[in-house]
Amino acid sequence: MTQIISLDAGWCASHRLPQIDSGCDKNSRGRVLLVGGARFVPGALALTGEAVLRAGAGKLQMATVDAVASALGVLVPEAAMIGLPMREDGEIAQDGVTVLADLVPQCDLLLVGPGMSATTETGLFVHGLLALPPPAMLLDAAALTCASLGELATAARKLPLILTPHHGEMARLIGCDRQAVAANPAHMVGQIVEQTGAYIALKGPETWIGGPGTPILHFAGGCPGLGVGGSGDVLAGIIGGLLARGAAPIVALGWGVALHGAAGQLAATKIGEIGFLARELLPFIPRLMQTLGQPLSA
Secondary structure: OOOEEEOOHHHHHHOOOOOOOOOOOOOOOOEEEEEOOOOOOOHHHHHHHHHHHHOOOOEEEEEEEHHHHHHHHHHOOOOEEEEEOEOOOOOEOOOHHHHHOOOHHHOOEEEEOOOOOOOHHHHHHHHHHHOOOOOOEEEEOHHHHOOOHHHHHHHHOOOOEEEEOOHHHHHHHHOOOHHHHHHOHHHHHHHHHHHHOOEEEEOOOOEEEEOOOOOEEEEOOOOHHHOOOOHHHHHHHHHHHHHHOOOOHHHHHHHHHHHHHHHHHHHHHHOOOOOOOHHHHHHHHHHHHHHOOOOOOO
16 A cells, blocks of 8 residues: 655655755746746736746746747746747647747756646647657646556656646546545545556545655645645646756745645735635745744754
């Protein structure tokens, strides 16, 4: 039986994040290529992109449909923007893979999925990206449900592959119902890890994290206010930023989930338990990276 351990401040203290030296430039701090969004859902990418930078990554490129690329660039002026061809329904067209082909090898992490919808053509787009392949890849939201377990396993043999599903996405990935996932989340995480070799964070009121050769991490430190639109986009960006700056996948997942939960707790204290916005989590992340896992002062 797979060992289950608690993801808490003690775990963070014993699994430190990579240090960023004073002489580091933006390239050495990690380069993220973030792909997603759609004509009617451009804001998701803004949340994820800012979270990437708040988590300490040095360089961010964001790729989305041409129709909203310029406006998104104004929302996140720290990022370089890449316009991709758009389908009639406002989603990224399959031909977008060609635009990204030369950029993918130059990044440290390819993060795909925020703001995208699960369609057949989205699946072809994701399949094309998996075939490139990038140095490391995080699939979130619709992007992770558009690939088969076999495709994910093939990709995970070539590169670190990270998946961040909620219960509904996990159910679609495995081919079961949400109730089965909720009834035994640790087993489901272990099953995906065994079948694919990927690292996974199963999001929910409690989060379960697993990866090849690691115990299952159990996090119960969130709060009800985190159940709001955009919260998962922020979490994906935090994890992605930590991965890009050199954290091992299981460390990036554990710290990302812990930081996200701690930011929610802070927002609940300062704003209110319910009603804070996903974007209000972002300013808390840099300070929490310095304090989370540190011994309490006397």
